[in-house]
Amino acid sequence: MDIRLLREFLVLSECLNFSRAAERLAMTQPVLSRHVxxxxxxxxAQLLNRSTHRVEMTEVGRVFAQEAAKIVGQFEQSVAVIRACPGVGRHSLSIGFLGEATRPFLATFLGRYSERHPKVAIECVDGDLDLIVGRLEKNTCDLGFIIRPQDGLRIDHLSHLTLFSDPLCAVLNRNHPLAARDGVALADVARWPIIGIARHVSPLAHECNQLFFARHEVxxxxxxxxxxxxxxxxxVEFNEQAIVLLPRHRGFLTGVNSVLKPVTDAGCSFDIDLVWDAANPNPCIRGFLDDFTAFCRNRDWEADLARRFEPAVATPMTAGPVGHDRVSACAVSPG
Structure with missing residues (x-):
């Protein structure tokens, strides 16, 4: 069986939405449906229960997703072991990235990079924070674009290059008592029911939000x-009291019955980082970093992100200090 089918099902099991999963996989929905x-x-056996409004995993589907994750994990680990052998993996890069946060600028950069380095094979895997961090720690990818709370949750054994900051926002129903405000404070958010991703599904997402609240003793x-x-x-679309917290780049999830408001407390922003292991022997990493730093040097991150997320909130994004010196320092001083 093609390993890609297992990866596709794992993405679908996370999204539980064919359109969203197909977008993440860069394929059409009919093709994904045929593969399922x-x-x-x-x-x-039926793996999914489909209806007009929702997709749910069957018991067999949940078991299959668990086993597929084991198979894909073992496959990626085996590939990493082979690539670590002398003379192997010298002209390839595996990159993990967060879809909406990084896809537009990464696609532009990789197009230019591939023209300059046609012999380097690029493998890109779209995933959430837990997946990308896991792949980096298992050495199954060479570089990763991740999101983390500003000044928090650094992966100490990896080198970091901060690209830009993305504010924490709250999604509220249009009839919520806080919806008329320009922004909301965490103390106000805590007074209402917070809806979040299941902790066992994305423990890092829970840890990020918990860190923001702890900083302000809420x-x-x-x-x-x-x-x-x-x-x-x-x-939130049908619950007038619920609140969801998310980074601004995911504001496209806001529906017609809800609004997106910035969290006004100090330090409630995420950093979008490029991370890698400075001890990774793959020589292609250095060339990627040099080219990417040059690509970033004159890029106006604030204007770029404002164009994509203008309908969401008016709070501007702040650009991170990207430059050649920063990359060099990170490369010799992990964390």
């Missing part, structure tokens, strides 16, 4: 857990 039908025919309590951020935001 192939898997169901192959195993002779208790962080989740009233209801959902399997993904899409489900969280959909709940």
């Amino acid at each position: 039908k192939f898997l169901e025919d192959h195993f002779g 208790e962080y309590r989740i009233a209801k857990e959902c399997p993904n951020l899409e489900s969280c935001c959909f709940t």
Whole structure:
């Protein structure tokens, strides 16, 4: 069986939305549906329950997702071991990235990079924070674009290059008592039911929000857990009291019955980082960093992100200190 089918099902099991999963996988929804039908025919069992408004995993689907994750993990680990052998993996790069936060500028950069380095094979994997960090720690990818709370949750054994900052925002129903404000404070948010991703699904997402609240000595309590951020935001569409917290770049999840408001407390922003292991022997990493730093040097991150997320909130994004000196320092001083 093609390993890609397993990866596709894992993405779909996270999104529980065919359109969203197809977008993350850079494929069409009909093709993804056909692939799922192939898997169901192959195993002779229904993996998903589909309706007009939602997609749910069957018990067989949940078991298959667990086993598929093991298979994909072992496959990636084996590939990493082979690439670590002398003379192997000298002309390839594996990159993990966060879809909406990084896809537009990364696609532009990789197009130019591929023209300059046609012999370097690029493998890109779209995933959430937990997936990318896990791949980096297992050495199954060479570089990763991650999101983390500003000045917090650094991965000490990896080198970091901060690209830009992305503010924490709250999604509220249009009829919520806080919806008329220009922004909301964490103390106010804590007085209402907070809807969040299930902790076992994305422990790092929970840790990020918890850190923001702890900084301002506010208790962080989740009233209801959902399997993904899409489900969280959909709940706000019909629940006039619920609140969902997310970074601004995911503001496109805001529905017609909800609004996005910036969190006004100091330090409530995420850093978008490029991270890598300085001890990784892959020589292509240095060339990638040099080219990417040059690409970033004259880039106006604030204007770029404002164009993509203008309908969301008026709070501007602040550009991070990107430059050749920063990259050099990170490369010799991990963390």
